[in-house]
Every structure is written in C-alpha cells, then in structure tokens.
Amino acid sequence: MLTDAQRAALAARLRQGRRNGPASPAAGPVVDLATSGTTPAFLLHAVGGSVFEYAALVRELATTFRLYGVEAAGLRPGARPGTSLAEMAGRYADAVRAAQPAGPYRLIGWSMGGVLAFETARRLEEDGADVGLVVLIDAPYRTVPSYAEHEEGLAALFAAEVMPDGRGAAADPGEPVEVQLDRLADVLTADGDDRAVVREELDRRYAVFVAHISALAGYQPAAPVGADAVLVGAADTPDSVPEWAGMFRGRVRTLYTGAGHHACLRPPAVTEIARLVRSAEAEWGRPADVFGG
Structure with a gap:
C-alpha cells in the first residue's frame, strides 16, 4: 500500500512532470536511476509509461547495477504515446545501445515492462547485439484485455x-x-x-x-531469444512463468513469489526478486566492455 509520504511524492511527480523531464518531446527515453553500481542494466516501463514503480527494486539493485530507466513517449507535453510494441521495442533498442554501446545487455521489466524487455532483447539480437540477461517480473505471456x-x-x-x-x-x-x-x-x-x-x-x-x-491487445511472443532469463510469477498469474521459459534458449531461473501483481515490487517480494537477480548476475554475468554489441 502507498503510504501518505509515497502518495505525496507521486502527487509531486505529477505536479512537476513538465519541469523534471527534458524540454523536447523528441528527447530520448533513457533516464538515470542509480549510478553506484558498475554493470549497466535497463528497467523498462510498465503500462503507465514511467519507471516510478521501480523505486524499491532500484534500491535493492543499486549496489550491483548501474541502473537506467526507459520511459515511454507521451509523458512529456507535445509527445505522442507509442501505439505499437514493435515500434517501441525498436526505439528502445536504439536508446539502450546509445546509452551502452557494447553488450552484453541486461533488461528488466515488470508487467508490460517485461513484454517490452523481451521484445527489446529480440530486437537487439536481430541487430547482432549480445543480450546477457532478461528479467521478467509477472509479465503477461498472452494479453487479450477483455x-x-x-x-x-x-x-x-x-x-x-x-x-x-x-x-x-x-x-x-x-x-x-x-x-x-x-x-x-x-x-x-x-x-x-x-x-x-x-x-x-x-x-x-x-x-x-x-x-x-x-498495443498489448492480443500480444503473444513470436520467437525465442538466446539470452539467459530470470522469470518471476505472481500469486494470481503463475502460469506465465512456464510459458515464458520456452521463449529463452539460455539458462533460466524461476521464482514464484506468492505476492500479487503490484506487491511484486514491494517488500518482502522485491527483496527476494533482487536477491535472485543478483545471484544470476554473479553466476552468469560477463563484462560489458569485453563482449561487443
């Protein structure tokens, strides 16, 4: 649940939204989230378009990763929202490579952000880039929002x-x-x-x-990617994990949190998720300055 302080922070973010972001609607989607870690990782926005929801996960991962957020078009005055997953994934792949010229790339997403992480990984691989790790947190495998x-x-x-x-x-x-x-x-x-x-x-x-x-309506992943994956299922949608597992040719670790959809990004579930992501990175990770993108 949001505390009064969190509600006030959200109101302040909405109030100041026009002033906090770059002035141009054409500005890139990548924003800095945490600079203390050394290994780049990108958190892709969910259906709301911002990366506000990732605050607790950022705190958990900040000592391991140099974290970037990928926010949606349309949040800034004068910009139009994306209406195609393919278009968004292509734009985000370009933005990720601009922020991190060489792979391997780490992509993390919750809910729609997981779908975008997968599709961005697929686009990067199609372009010849090396994607090291994709983390999907309660990402819908098929979406028909009746x-x-x-x-x-x-x-x-x-x-x-x-x-x-x-x-x-x-x-x-x-x-x-x-x-x-x-x-x-x-x-x-x-x-x-x-x-x-x-x-x-x-x-x-x-x-x-x-x-x-x-954009999500009727989505179903079309082809697997070669990356390793961490797949997290929520209490109300556990079936998405085995379905997603078949879409990765790399190593796969799974976690069923027992938490609900939004609770995945709050303690204690977010701490458990971050622990698994750090463990996978420690075991599987490769330096981004050695393997070219």
Missing part, C-alpha cells in the same frame, strides 16, 4: 495503477472517464498541490495508459 472493453473500465484500471493502495479503486467503472480522473486528482492533491497541473498530467498519463493497453 476486462477493458470500454473506456470507463480503462479509467478505473488506470486509477488502480496510479493508486494501488485501494484509494484509486474508488473509481467507479460505470462513471464517465472525466469524473473518475477528477476524483483521482482530488485524492492526489489532498495536501494542497496544484490541482490544475496534476489534472493535466493525469490526462497525459491516461492517454499513454490507453495507448499501451491497445
């Missing part, structure tokens, strides 16, 4: 993503989208934040969310 057949239902899902502690779930999927987003803005600005700015940012992030849900 639960989001109408826009009001999408708005309720968006509210639950933004506020997964239950306050976002107060959105009624039978109410108009604008009503649901207004209620969410009220919750996020309860401490006196600039409501107009937060509401504008919510509109932009909702557009990204809807575009990504559409």
